[in-house]
Amino acid sequence: MSLDHINAEILLDFITESGELIDQLDQDLVRLESEAQNLDLLNQIFRGIHTIKGSASFLSLDNLTKLAHVAEDALNLLRKGQIVVTSQTMDALLESADVLRSQIDELREGNMCSPASDALIEKLKKITTQQPDQTEQPEAQNTEEQAEEGETPLEFSASKKDLLPFMVEDFKESLQQIQELVQQSASSDNTGNLASQLVDLTEGLVRSVDFYNIDQITNEVRCLENFAHKLTDLDDHCFGQSQPRCLALISQLFKRAEALGRERMLSIPTKNLIDRLNRACNGEELPSEQCIPTSANIDQVLFFDGVANQTVGTAKDSDATSGASGNTGAARAEKSTGSNVAEQTIRVDVSRLEALLNLVGELVLQKNRVHSLTRRVKSESADQGLCEEATQIASDLDRVTTDLQISVMKTRMQSMSKLFSRYPRVIRDLAKATSKSINLQMEGGDTEVDKTVLEGLADPLVHILRNSADHGVETPQDRLAKGKQADGNILIRACHEGDHVLIEIKDDGKGLDAKRIGVKAMEKGLVTQEELEGMSEQAIQRLVFAPGFSTAEQVSDLSGRGVGMDVVNSNIAKLGGFVDVFSEVDKGTTVSIKIPLTVAIMHAMIVGVADETYAVPLPNLLEIVRPEETELSTIQGQPVMRLRDRVLPLVDLNQRFGKANNGKLAPFALVVGTADENSVGLLVNELIGQQEVVIKPLDDLFDGSNAVSGATVREDGGVSLILDVAALVKSVEINNDSRRAA
Amino acid sequence: MSQVNNESQAKTSDIADNMTDESQLQLVSFGVGSEEFAVNILQVQEINRMMTITKVPESPDCVEGVINLRGRIIPVVDLRKRFDMELTEHVESSRIIVVEVDGRVLGFIVDCVHEVLRIDRNIVEATPSITSSSVDSSYIMGIGKLEDRLLILLDLSRLFNLEELRAIESTVKHGAARNAA
Structure with missing residues (x-):
């Protein structure tokens, strides 16, 4: 089966919309697990899946519709309180969300979606059949929630039951034709011909409905028949009052047909509508308060005649339902009126x-x-x-x-919640797989960052979270033994800090064991014994970011392939950010990421070195000093200066970049550093000023350079290089190390 | 794009028009030191007068630096350095030829640009039996035997091969480190 029969644009809309709905579903379902009593949430979930089902059936995506339908049934029972939220139910529902997502992915790739596995359908069906359908809720409440709420099961004899699917199909088809004719009647000159066609169709419909003895539907259809008979005689006023009502009635009949297929009867309060429609058809003048305004759309008519309670929620609901019944025109129209309030955004490539x-x-x-x-x-x-x-x-x-x-x-800019929304699911699955109990808290989801940055953060954050959940948080037994609560906590928090975004992932797990990390790092040849002795505890902890480091004794499929934190580090560095870790044994670990809001433009201090100018990224610049002669000295050949109570290694950029410096040190020292405490002083000849610079990449010919990370174009059209502070700081350390070694 | 010898171009293109494209090579010829080189014109994007070149610290030795080519930052290689020739000051006739090689855009400095010419493929000797005094033969595609002179056809992909340029860098770095120590 191919997708050719579907309008590509509508399909694309469906894919985007459903994709978003499923993302939301995922999030809501995980929330539901802890907030089982939250009826609003349940309704929201129900509406989401209902919309998907509606649109899918409109597009005749049967496999998708089938799954959405059974999931919807289960949710409906949950919503009515007939079954309760269990971990089993949630598993089945989450799994269906996953399958729905993959089905939609298939559509996106231009393939027809494959059916959900029978096992899943069975699982969902089992949920719904756990408790037999109980009696429906009172009518009064039904009218409020409309449509599916007020369903009553119908009993048919076996012979009628067999015929039902055909009847429903036939019913829908006739309705479709009638609808078109009624729509045309407003503009057509040849009403006589049109009316006789209508009479034929409606009479046929009445006969087939009569067979099933459903009074309500029979009445409604008879009403249409009445309109058909009277059509040629109606004056403008009566036509204006009856034609829109007919269309409204038809839209409701589509819903009835849908329900009929499921052997359900909808309780739609159409009494007023029918009454007024009949009177208008009979040529009666309606009292002014019962007159619908000219050019009212279907929704307005339904509202006016008390059929629908128009709220945003139900309007959306009916959107989906009418879409489902093949009523394209109306669905589109409703969508555009409905979205006036709801949507203030457009999609841009x-x-x-x-x-x-x-x-x-x-x-x-x-x-x-x-x-x-x-x-x-x-x-x-x-x-x-x-x-x-x-x-x-x-x-x-x-x-x-x-x-x-x-x-x-x-x-x-996009808000961090776009990333955050995936994490409850990640943590839930991980906690289940490792039989841990983990509370995930998220703060600052509304913090906004550039799209590129957001995308760059996605993988590193998941990785850190997995690490926290897999390696950080202990099993409940271990936690209890340590005197902690059985539930582990992970907090992920984002906030703005100047031009940067600070993201912290904090767990209250076992923390990083500096000793074990040290031993491991030595085994892997990352550090030597002597080096290790000279390192602070935090410096040792930072070794987890070193390439090829992983302390997990067993490689699980969750994390621990030994590339993890290294990749995190390099990915963050690529975005111009820093990552740091702080941990206390048995208290927990905090991984913090500091990252610029954007990647294309940054603030920099422009400095002059000999005849060239360089840009020093402002985030790296800690302070600028003018060292006195007396503060300068050298330690083992390394120039240093005394800065307050500490010794700062210096790099004379003149010397470093091979410029003649006539034996004198340049006068200004820029104290620069990265997130870890190391800082160095860069000696420059001239301070030119702070500027916004546009970052341009350098050819990979210069990858070997340890001093520059990019370039920018100056005002005069010349090129200034952007200094790579992190690399400069590191090169001083290496220099010192090799000197010490020698 | 001055310095193009109009007279000889006219002569060569007259002949060229009578030939099919496959048998023809269209080249840009230029001089570095005492030798004359040529590259396929399809690889040449533009030819610029000398402009300010920003030196990039710790870059391969033969890389002169970077230039701003209308907002794009591209590296510039000094061919004299690449060919290990005696270094001279850049002169009035010096040009930066901007080429695209294997998806990378870069410029190289030559002493002067001679002309755009078409030559018959037949007069190109594919495997050079003679090598130029200063140029390693590995980046010579062939020798064009013109009536009055020889043209060295350069293979730019090999000439500006990233690994090779870096390899030069490492020896330079070594030297620099020794100097520093």
């Missing part, structure tokens, strides 16, 4: 945002050039007016560019 960001990057460069031109005008021109005007233009341009840049950045 990411590549367009990328292009926009690049353009803004170029604009920032040009802005910087205008600034430098203005400075030149100021210094070279005697014309006061010209100077002022240039300054004015430059500052206006500055403001607009900055605003534009911020706006473009914002369009690329």
